[in-house]
Amino acid sequence: MRARSLVLVWLALLLLLALSVGATFLPIGGWRHGISIGVGFVKAGLVLWFFMKLRTAGGLARLSVLGTLLFLMALILLVWIDYASRSSYRGSGIMTGEPNAGSTSTHFS
Amino acid sequence: MNASGEGLHDAPREVDPPRRTPAEASSYIADGYSLRSWFVTTDHKRVAVLYLVSITAFFFIGACAAALIRLELLTPAGDLLTNEGYNRAFTLHGVVMIWFFLIPSIPNVFGNFLLPLMIGARDLAFPRLNLLSWYIYVFAGLFTLYVLLTGGVDTGWTFYTPLSSTYANGHVMAALTAVFIVGWSSILTGINFIVTVHKLRAPGMTWGRLPLFVWAHYATALILVLATPVLTITLILIALERLLGIGIFDPSLGGDPLLFQHLFWFYSHPAVYIMVLPALGVVSELVAAAARKKIFGYWFVAYSSIAIAVIGFFVWGHHMFVSGQSMYASTIFSFLSLLVAVPSAIKVYNWTATLYKGSIALNAAFLFAMGFIGLFVLGGLSGLMLAMLAIDVHVHDTYFVVAHFHYIMVGGAVTAFLGAVHFWWPKMFGRMYNETWGRISAALIFLGFNLTFFPQFLLGYLGMPRRYHVYPPEFQALHVLSSSGAFILGLGYGLPLIYLFYSLRHGDPAEPNPWGATGLEWTVPSPPPTHNFEEVPRVENEPYDYALRHDESIG
Amino acid sequence: MQRHEPYPTLERQREADQLGMMLFLGSEIMLFGALFAAAFGLFLQHTPDVEAASGRLNLWLGGANTIILLTSSVFVALGAEARGRRPRRLVACFLAAALLGILFLAVKALEYAREYDEGLMPGTAHAHFASGPQQLFMNLYFAATGLHAVHLTLGVVLLLVLALRERWRPATAAAIENAALYWHLVDVIWIFLYPVLYLTRG
Numbered sequence: 001m002r003a004r005s006l007v008l009v010w011l012a013l014l015l016l017l018a019l020s021v022g023a024t025f026l027p028i029g030g031w032r033h034g035i036s037i038g039v040g041f042v043k044a045g046l047v048l049w050f051f052m053k054l055r056t057a058g059g060l061a062r063l064s065v066l067g068t069l070l071f072l073m074a075l076i077l078l079v080w081i082d083y084a085s086r087s088s089y090r091g092s093g094i095m096t097g098e099p100n101a102g103s104t105s106t107h108f109s
Numbered sequence: 110m111n112a113s114g115e116g117l118h119d120a121p122r123e124v125d126p127p128r129r130t131p132a133e134a135s136s137y138i139a140d141g142y143s144l145r146s147w148f149v150t151t152d153h154k155r156v157a158v159l160y161l162v163s164i165t166a167f168f169f170i171g172a173c174a175a176a177l178i179r180l181e182l183l184t185p186a187g188d189l190l191t192n193e194g195y196n197r198a199f200t201l202h203g204v205v206m207i208w209f210f211l212i213p214s215i216p217n218v219f220g221n222f223l224l225p226l227m228i229g230a231r232d233l234a235f236p237r238l239n240l241l242s243w244y245i246y247v248f249a250g251l252f253t254l255y256v257l258l259t260g261g262v263d264t265g266w267t268f269y270t271p272l273s274s275t276y277a278n279g280h281v282m283a284a285l286t287a288v289f290i291v292g293w294s295s296i297l298t299g300i301n302f303i304v305t306v307h308k309l310r311a312p313g314m315t316w317g318r319l320p321l322f323v324w325a326h327y328a329t330a331l332i333l334v335l336a337t338p339v340l341t342i343t344l345i346l347i348a349l350e351r352l353l354g355i356g357i358f359d360p361s362l363g364g365d366p367l368l369f370q371h372l373f374w375f376y377s378h379p380a381v382y383i384m385v386l387p388a389l390g391v392v393s394e395l396v397a398a399a400a401r402k403k404i405f406g407y408w409f410v411a412y413s414s415i416a417i418a419v420i421g422f423f424v425w426g427h428h429m430f431v432s433g434q435s436m437y438a439s440t441i442f443s444f445l446s447l448l449v450a451v452p453s454a455i456k457v458y459n460w461t462a463t464l465y466k467g468s469i470a471l472n473a474a475f476l477f478a479m480g481f482i483g484l485f486v487l488g489g490l491s492g493l494m495l496a497m498l499a500i501d502v503h504v505h506d507t508y509f510v511v512a513h514f515h516y517i518m519v520g521g522a523v524t525a526f527l528g529a530v531h532f533w534w535p536k537m538f539g540r541m542y543n544e545t546w547g548r549i550s551a552a553l554i555f556l557g558f559n560l561t562f563f564p565q566f567l568l569g570y571l572g573m574p575r576r577y578h579v580y581p582p583e584f585q586a587l588h589v590l591s592s593s594g595a596f597i598l599g600l601g602y603g604l605p606l607i608y609l610f611y612s613l614r615h616g617d618p619a620e621p622n623p624w625g626a627t628g629l630e631w632t633v634p635s636p637p638p639t640h641n642f643e644e645v646p647r648v649e650n651e652p653y654d655y656a657l658r659h660d661e662s663i664g
Numbered sequence: 665m666q667r668h669e670p671y672p673t674l675e676r677q678r679e680a681d682q683l684g685m686m687l688f689l690g691s692e693i694m695l696f697g698a699l700f701a702a703a704f705g706l707f708l709q710h711t712p713d714v715e716a717a718s719g720r721l722n723l724w725l726g727g728a729n730t731i732i733l734l735t736s737s738v739f740v741a742l743g744a745e746a747r748g749r750r751p752r753r754l755v756a757c758f759l760a761a762a763l764l765g766i767l768f769l770a771v772k773a774l775e776y777a778r779e780y781d782e783g784l785m786p787g788t789a790h791a792h793f794a795s796g797p798q799q800l801f802m803n804l805y806f807a808a809t810g811l812h813a814v815h816l817t818l819g820v821v822l823l824l825v826l827a828l829r830e831r832w833r834p835a836t837a838a839a840i841e842n843a844a845l846y847w848h849l850v851d852v853i854w855i856f857l858y859p860v861l862y863l864t865r866g
Binding site for chain 2: 695698799
């Protein structure tokens with residue numbers, strides 16, 4: 001019965017919610033963030049697959065969702081690369097055009 | 110029509126053309142004369158005409174702003190406009206030209222009109238949504254007019270923070286609202302086109318038989334749907350910052366203005382492909398029709414449209430090379446920006462190969478297409494230069510960049526738009542216009558355009574910054590050249606308004622296929638009846654099955 | 665269901681409706697996705713501040729809201745399932761979901777009220793933050809949950825309208841399916857908003 005499987009999915013979603021909340025209290029440092037987002041992806045996947053009927057939808061509908069997610073990931077990834085790689089030369093003078101900018105050696109000053 | 114394209118439409122006429130041809134009498138134009146029948150239409154062809162009128166009006170407004178700018182720049186002193194006034198002029202020019210002319214131009218006029226005809230459908234997938242798109246566009250336009258009439262905005266079309274969010278005077282909220290609203294028009298159009306191409310192709314119209322115009326618009330629609338919402342949220346965030354101080358780009362709170370630029374350009378770079386891809390689709394059609402030859406490398410051209418759309422999403426950081434973006438991210442963006450030039454170049458090679466040993470007609474429409482190819486190549490090459498970090502660091506925010514994007518947008522997209530107008534005008538309105546005047550326009554525009562914008566490459570390379578109206582006297586000569594060119598360009602744009610309008614009443618009646626082109630739209634009367642096809646066509650031919658084939662150009 | 669021009673078959677029309685709705689949902693995902701990108705940018709630049717600020721949100725109220733929304737989602741799914749065969753179940757389920765949506769908004773209002781009292785709301789807030797980025801995070805929280813609440817309200821109205829007029833003017837299959845898809849998307853957005861805003865605590 002389809003209604004039964006829907007209710008089972010709902011229970012799974014609640015369980016996953018408990019998991020992500022529980023993980024917040026564990027002393028595992030930065031992994032907490034990864035887990036809670038990861039659980040979010042699993043929950044969203046369940047909703048998309050069972051509630052939004054991607055399970056029975058054609059390739060086109062699935063491709064629309066997948067494609068969208070891929071472009072979104074591109075935005076997030078490249079923003080991440082920007083922020084993650086900025087500090088390595090901040091304060092080294094490159095962007096302000098000082099002479100000997102970027103150099104960490106103290107030979108020339 | 111003889112081989113050089115001179116035609117029946119230049120010779121003096123003994124008899125006045127009929128007030129109404131039989132085709133016109135049963136066309137979509139004759140299907141109701143009331144205002145209501147036009148403003149509550151769901152006919153994609155009528156919606157296309159509604160768009161044509163509106164975008165022409167906005168083009169005129171944007172052109173007036175340009176005229177102000179070029180007049181001001183005739184002299185080194187800031188004597189025509191104040192600093193604030195100049196800022197408002199170039200902002201208005203950018204906002205109007207980009208969102209209210211270029212983005213809707215080819216897709217919403219020619220895409221709307223031709224897409225169903227080209228695939229053998231009776232309308233788009235969601236006809237009422239199509240009309241809604243137009244109304245949303247007009248509603249947004251009202252906000253833009255309000256901004257114009259109340260003195261304008263000085264932030265530049267790019268709305269950079271913290272100027273736009275904190276310090277700008279002027280009607281920033283109204284401008285943000287206008288662009289926010291017009292974004293929805295784009296998104297709905299995109300959804301309509303994608304679903305139309307997937308679900309309404311006539312029997313036998315496989316993907317491999319679609320005109321390249323359709324491929325280009327499909328790729329454009331993907332960008333419309335996926336990129337525009339990012340602009341929407343970015344504008345909301347600036348608006349929230351202005352209204353409630355809620356912004357996350359505020360540097361005094363530790364926010365990053367560069368974050369705004371990431372979000373803004375994530376949309377605005379793909380947006381330039383929204384403006385150019387339809388133009389590339391038009392040119393593919395025009396080149397094949399001009400050469401009377403099958404397009405060379407159909408699948409290369411088709412997939413290159415998709416490739417441009419996809420890769421175009423990954424290059425936005427090249428607008429931020431000197432804004433404080435990390436060097437490593439900039440390098441990645443630089444590489445990807447070089448990559449995105451490849452599919453565009455592929456198209457140019459294929460067009461050239463199509464023209465080679467073709468029997469090339471030189472009608473006005475085809476002259477525009479030829480002009481496009483040359484100008485697009487120049488614009489594209491300068492784009493490659495800008496994609497390289499080492500060069501961009503020197504020419505960023507100079508007239509070099511201004512020249513680059515005007516070569517693509519004006520030399521490219523507007524030229525292609527005019528080419529499309531001249532090519533499909535007989536189909537849309539059932540009348541032929543005067544060929545000679547068409548060719549004069551094409552020549553004037555080509556000449557005027559180069560005179561306006563080539564000096565700007567030089568200006569930029571010599572160091573003239575953009576968005577400045579006061580400059581050192583040594584730049585004046587080049588500016589005078591540029592402004593003179595703009596005057597000629599303006600004449601060139603004004604001419605078609607006259608002879609095209611004239612043709613509506615006095616032009617020769619158009620046959621279904623006056624150019625001898627391939628494509629389903631040429632199998633129906635000019636202008637088409639409301640329901641497009643008497644019987645839904647069954648497609649059996651390959652696309653571009655002209656008499657000459659591409660392998661006849663080899664050897 | 666009525667076949668409209670320009671579709672050759674009803675089946676094709678249904679497919680077109682579904683594809684159109686999926687594409688619209690794609691655009692909504694990009695809309696909120698960019699907001700998440702902004703949040704991520706803030707997190708990368710000011711990680712300790714973001715974690716501290718997140719700790720000021722009440723994760724239990726947020727969690728309760730998550731349960732409420734997940735439950736409303738399963739009701740909508742059950743209701744859509746019953747379309748055509750058991751119209752009374754459809755109405756009951758959609759009404760239940762709408763009520764849960766209203767409950768969500770009530771809990772949200774409660775949270776906002778408490779945050780207002782603590783002086784965390786934009787415009788009233790400056791003295792109460794340890795640092796600028798913490799205030800930024802709260803601002804983002806208000807912007808994101810506010811936008812989500814607007815979408816949720818639209819969804820509630822949609823569900824109510826469809827449920828209440830089912831007796832006199834039964835909705836088309838497309839309308840029910842599309843409303844359901846929209847509601848589920850509102851749920852999916854919250855599924856991500858919750859960990860990003862409430863569970864990023866230090």
